[in-house]
Amino acid sequence: MPGAFTELRRLAHEANQALPASGLVKYAFGNASAMDRGRGVFAIKPSGVPYTALRPADMVIVDLDGRLVDGRLSPSSDTRTHAVLYRSFPAIGGIVHTHSTHATAWAQAGRSIPVLGTTHADHLDRDVPCTRPMSPKAIRGDYEAETGKAIVKAFRSISPAETPMVLVFGHGPFTWGATAEKAVYHAVILEELAKMAFLTLGINPRAPRLNRTLVSRHFNRKHGKNATYGQKP
Amino acid sequence: MPGAFTELRRLAHEANQALPASGLVKYAFGNASAMDRGRGVFAIKPSGVPYTALRPADMVIVDLDGRLVDGRLSPSSDTRTHAVLYRSFPAIGGIVHTHSTHATAWAQAGRSIPVLGTTHADHLDRDVPCTRPMSPKAIRGDYEAETGKAIVKAFRSISPAETPMVLVFGHGPFTWGATAEKAVYHAVILEELAKMAFLTLGINPRAPRLNRTLVSRHFNRKHGKNATYGQKP
Amino acid sequence: MPGAFTELRRLAHEANQALPASGLVKYAFGNASAMDRGRGVFAIKPSGVPYTALRPADMVIVDLDGRLVDGRLSPSSDTRTHAVLYRSFPAIGGIVHTHSTHATAWAQAGRSIPVLGTTHADHLDRDVPCTRPMSPKAIRGDYEAETGKAIVKAFRSISPAETPMVLVFGHGPFTWGATAEKAVYHAVILEELAKMAFLTLGINPRAPRLNRTLVSRHFNRKHGKNATYGQKP
Amino acid sequence: MPGAFTELRRLAHEANQALPASGLVKYAFGNASAMDRGRGVFAIKPSGVPYTALRPADMVIVDLDGRLVDGRLSPSSDTRTHAVLYRSFPAIGGIVHTHSTHATAWAQAGRSIPVLGTTHADHLDRDVPCTRPMSPKAIRGDYEAETGKAIVKAFRSISPAETPMVLVFGHGPFTWGATAEKAVYHAVILEELAKMAFLTLGINPRAPRLNRTLVSRHFNRKHGKNATYGQKP
Numbered sequence: 001m002p003g004a005f006t007e008l009r010r011l012a013h014e015a016n017q018a019l020p021a022s023g024l025v026k027y028a029f030g031n032a033s034a035m036d037r038g039r040g041v042f043a044i045k046p047s048g049v050p051y052t053a054l055r056p057a058d059m060v061i062v063d064l065d066g067r068l069v070d071g072r073l074s075p076s077s078d079t080r081t082h083a084v085l086y087r088s089f090p091a092i093g094g095i096v097h098t099h100s101t102h103a104t105a106w107a108q109a110g111r112s113i114p115v116l117g118t119t120h121a122d123h124l125d126r127d128v129p130c131t132r133p134m135s136p137k138a139i140r141g142d143y144e145a146e147t148g149k150a151i152v153k154a155f156r157s158i159s160p161a162e163t164p165m166v167l168v169f170g171h172g173p174f175t176w177g178a179t180a181e182k183a184v185y186h187a188v189i190l191e192e193l194a195k196m197a198f199l200t201l202g203i204n205p206r207a208p209r210l211n212r213t214l215v216s217r218h219f220n221r222k223h224g225k226n227a228t229y230g231q232k233p
Numbered sequence: 234m235p236g237a238f239t240e241l242r243r244l245a246h247e248a249n250q251a252l253p254a255s256g257l258v259k260y261a262f263g264n265a266s267a268m269d270r271g272r273g274v275f276a277i278k279p280s281g282v283p284y285t286a287l288r289p290a291d292m293v294i295v296d297l298d299g300r301l302v303d304g305r306l307s308p309s310s311d312t313r314t315h316a317v318l319y320r321s322f323p324a325i326g327g328i329v330h331t332h333s334t335h336a337t338a339w340a341q342a343g344r345s346i347p348v349l350g351t352t353h354a355d356h357l358d359r360d361v362p363c364t365r366p367m368s369p370k371a372i373r374g375d376y377e378a379e380t381g382k383a384i385v386k387a388f389r390s391i392s393p394a395e396t397p398m399v400l401v402f403g404h405g406p407f408t409w410g411a412t413a414e415k416a417v418y419h420a421v422i423l424e425e426l427a428k429m430a431f432l433t434l435g436i437n438p439r440a441p442r443l444n445r446t447l448v449s450r451h452f453n454r455k456h457g458k459n460a461t462y463g464q465k466p
Numbered sequence: 467m468p469g470a471f472t473e474l475r476r477l478a479h480e481a482n483q484a485l486p487a488s489g490l491v492k493y494a495f496g497n498a499s500a501m502d503r504g505r506g507v508f509a510i511k512p513s514g515v516p517y518t519a520l521r522p523a524d525m526v527i528v529d530l531d532g533r534l535v536d537g538r539l540s541p542s543s544d545t546r547t548h549a550v551l552y553r554s555f556p557a558i559g560g561i562v563h564t565h566s567t568h569a570t571a572w573a574q575a576g577r578s579i580p581v582l583g584t585t586h587a588d589h590l591d592r593d594v595p596c597t598r599p600m601s602p603k604a605i606r607g608d609y610e611a612e613t614g615k616a617i618v619k620a621f622r623s624i625s626p627a628e629t630p631m632v633l634v635f636g637h638g639p640f641t642w643g644a645t646a647e648k649a650v651y652h653a654v655i656l657e658e659l660a661k662m663a664f665l666t667l668g669i670n671p672r673a674p675r676l677n678r679t680l681v682s683r684h685f686n687r688k689h690g691k692n693a694t695y696g697q698k699p
Numbered sequence: 700m701p702g703a704f705t706e707l708r709r710l711a712h713e714a715n716q717a718l719p720a721s722g723l724v725k726y727a728f729g730n731a732s733a734m735d736r737g738r739g740v741f742a743i744k745p746s747g748v749p750y751t752a753l754r755p756a757d758m759v760i761v762d763l764d765g766r767l768v769d770g771r772l773s774p775s776s777d778t779r780t781h782a783v784l785y786r787s788f789p790a791i792g793g794i795v796h797t798h799s800t801h802a803t804a805w806a807q808a809g810r811s812i813p814v815l816g817t818t819h820a821d822h823l824d825r826d827v828p829c830t831r832p833m834s835p836k837a838i839r840g841d842y843e844a845e846t847g848k849a850i851v852k853a854f855r856s857i858s859p860a861e862t863p864m865v866l867v868f869g870h871g872p873f874t875w876g877a878t879a880e881k882a883v884y885h886a887v888i889l890e891e892l893a894k895m896a897f898l899t900l901g902i903n904p905r906a907p908r909l910n911r912t913l914v915s916r917h918f919n920r921k922h923g924k925n926a927t928y929g930q931k932p
Contacts, residue, residue: 026421029352048463077454077462099352101425105432108350109440117574118637119495119565136446143450170443171351188492192567198436199571203664207575210636213602217609221543229543230514259887262818281929310920310928332818334891338898341816342906369912376916403909404817431902583807584870585728585798654725658800665804669897673808676869679835683842687776695776696747 009059012043015180030098031076034180046073084148089160094180102194107167121218130167242292245276248413263331264309267413279306317381322393327413335427340400354451363400478509479522481646496564497542500646512539550614555626560646565638568660573633587684596633708758711742714879729797730775733879745772783847788859793879801893806866820917829866
């Protein structure tokens with residue numbers, strides 16, 4: 001019963017619409033998805049449809065193996081990457097992939113984005129990791145799933161709940177969060193962190209990483225049990 | 234019978250209007266044209282008319298030798314460059330010339346834009362070529378036609394259907410496509426690739442070209458018989 | 467009597483609204499406050515509330531020890547930094563904190579912004595100072611107050627009335643002025659000075675500081691008793 | 700009879716309004732003026748008035764010695780620079796001064812902008828000159844008039860009609876033209892040339908100046924008796 005996915009489609013559609021509005025994507029680049037853990041399915045942007053033409057009903061419902069569950073259109077070519085991430089990172093409820101300019105430049109440079117300031121530490125307490133290059137075999141194989149696996153491998157000793165973003169080597173950023181809306185937020189923040197880091201190293205190529213004590217102070221102001229930022233519920 | 238060119242003029246006008254809207258041109262810079270292969274004529278922007286004042290009826294119809302066929306205004310000063318490209322690249326139906334900031338900077342630097350990431354490989358599977366400098370004789374001669382010839386020479390071993398963009402040394406970009414609309418799309422993409430490449434080499438001056446297997450994987454996802462991207466017709 | 471703070475709240479609200487409008491902040495980043503010297507209280511943005519949702523009545527009234535005087539919401543997490551600055555710089559009536567891109571990059575680079583031109587000298591007659599890194603003890607202690615103290619220390623031999631801006635090492639800019647509106651103005655100017663200085667050193671890494679005579683000439687055209695700029699009252 | 704200056708004020712007002720609209724100035728930065736050669740007076744922006752509040756009637760009429768002829772407000776602090784330029788360059792009818800970001804960065808770097816491409820050569824056939832630093836005596840003296848003299852000195856062997864722009868060392872750009880509208884146009888072009896040159900040298904620090912034959916070809920396509928660009932009258 002397709003009607004049952006109305007809310008999930010609405011969430012995915014809203015997240016996808018936020019991408020061009022925030023200047024992160026052009027034309028049909030990028031995609032956002034929203035997960036329903038109860039049903040084990042997610043809603044994702046259809047492949048190659050421009051954002052301006054996108055309606056909630058166009059969102060494609062797929063399961064965690066990336067198989068079509070409901071929808072008239074083909075899902076995003078990156079669907080299997082999303083599926084791998086949802087399977088491997090059980091706490092996340094939304095994923096965003098963009099080719100935003102500065103984050104993509106860091107991915108193309110093959111460099112993690114160092115934690116150079118408190119803007120970064122307010123959101124994650126370590127460098128934004130960059131995946132390792134994929135092997136020719138992985139590229140020729142189930143490429144989109146392998147992209148997901150390369151991300152998961154980069155997070156072997158990193159908590160995806162605390163570090164909601166990654167650069168895929170030579171490709172671009174993926175971000176996620178408890179919701180699709182949070183994943184969009186992280187995509188916007190990542191682009192800003194990438195721009196600031198580019199400028200910082202332009203001004204001072206030997207700019208040091210932020211002092212660890214200061215990183216923890218800022219990260220813990222906004223995250224965890226003792227967070228003091230924002231309004232109490 | 235001028236009325237017969239109404240649709241061709243509409244296509245050219247729409248493409249020209251898209252240039253300032255996409256931030257690629259200022260004032261009267263740049264031009265777009267649309268080809269009618271059946272009649273062997275194309276519609277092109279009149280010379281030096283600001284985009285804001287441009288109406289479909291102002292588009293000038295010229296033949297493949299660049300001779301006026303229909304229209305009240307003088308055609309773009311770059312008309313003979315367009316004519317050479319239409320003659321030499323029979324598969325293309327639209328051409329765009331801009332002085333967009335980052336692409337022009339690469340042209341002024343005299344450098345091809347290396348394929349550094351998948352955003353680039355999604356659109357072309359090699360560097361964006363830069364033409365060789367023109368000889369003083371060519372510059373003093375039929376300069377605009379010579380510009381076209383310099384582009385054609387750069388494509389001796391490159392397929393213009395697969396590589397729909399070029400940098401003219403010291404000048405700026407030309408892009409093309411099956412339609413004028415596609416040529417505009419490629420002009421927007423080229424400017425973004427040029428910006429990303431500038432930033433990438435700023436972050437890592439030794440950033441390597443993207444692995445060939447990955448270039449092919451991305452290019453073939455979107456192009457050719459086995460393309461998997463987008464919706465099936 | 468809360469109604470008594472209506473005008474102060476209006477001033478603080480207006481300054482906070484100006485921050486996203488001028489492109490200096492995204493989401494809930496940054497904060498502005500307005501001081502009432504007569505009552506010894508200031509109005510500041512509530513913590514973590516997006517600018518789009520902000521109403522004048524949401525502004526929180528606190529005293530110079532950062533204690534809540536009036537308001538339903540928790541004040542900005544940077545409130546104690548504001549309090550220290552209002553206590554130490556008696557002439558100022560408004561403070562703004564942002565993470566604006568270029569100014570933050572200089573703060574992350576740990577570099578003062580050198581006075582390279584007259585745009586800078588029109589507003590302050592010396593480098594924009596950058597604070598010293600804070601000790602781990604200060605970071606673990608009353609961090610926000612310590613941030614204020616680090617700023618005050620950087621101004622031991624600088625007049626905060628003549629130099630209305632600072633970079634906090636690894637963090638970002640604080641600006642101030644006779645009013646909250648002026649503090650916003652200085653935040654916009656600082657971002658522009660930071661961008662110009664980045665570009666200047668990119669063009670000429672050995673660009674010298676502006677000649678002292680020229681610095682004074684421009685600064686005194688706009689400031690002090692003999693100012694000639696603007697309209698006579 | 701003040702009414703007699705209505706048209707001149709309108710021209711100056713329109714040019715001043717175009718500056719913030721084109722993104723070249725913030726707040727009250729910059730100024731534009733329009734010359735009436737018949738009467739020997741020009742209309743210029745009043746000092747320190749924000750563009751948003753500016754009405755045609757606010758434009759100040761001054762003579763070529765910079766003396767007030769008509770108007771209720773004090774003229775721009777740069778008025779005597781304009782006066783010197785109008786006296787020394789008899790063919791110009793409008794002047795614009797901005798602190799536009801990239802052009803100002805080149806002025807702060809103390810570097811002429813090299814002619815690196817045809818976008819530059821379409822507008823001027825040589826580097827954008829940068830003035831020599833002013834002596835302390837000149838700075839302490841009639842500073843604004845001395846700024847004009849420094850520009851005139853830089854044009855001893857350059858035609859101001861063919862090179863309608865200059866960088867004042869450590870300060871920023873002045874541009875001019877046959878009309879105030881043309882001066883605005885040149886200010887927009889200069890900012891774009893400055894940005895392109897910054898990027899070009901970032902990509903290739905040894906990028907050569909454009910071949911002289913190509914410079915002349917492009918410049919002469921648009922200027923002089925044999926110009927082929929644009930529509931015949």
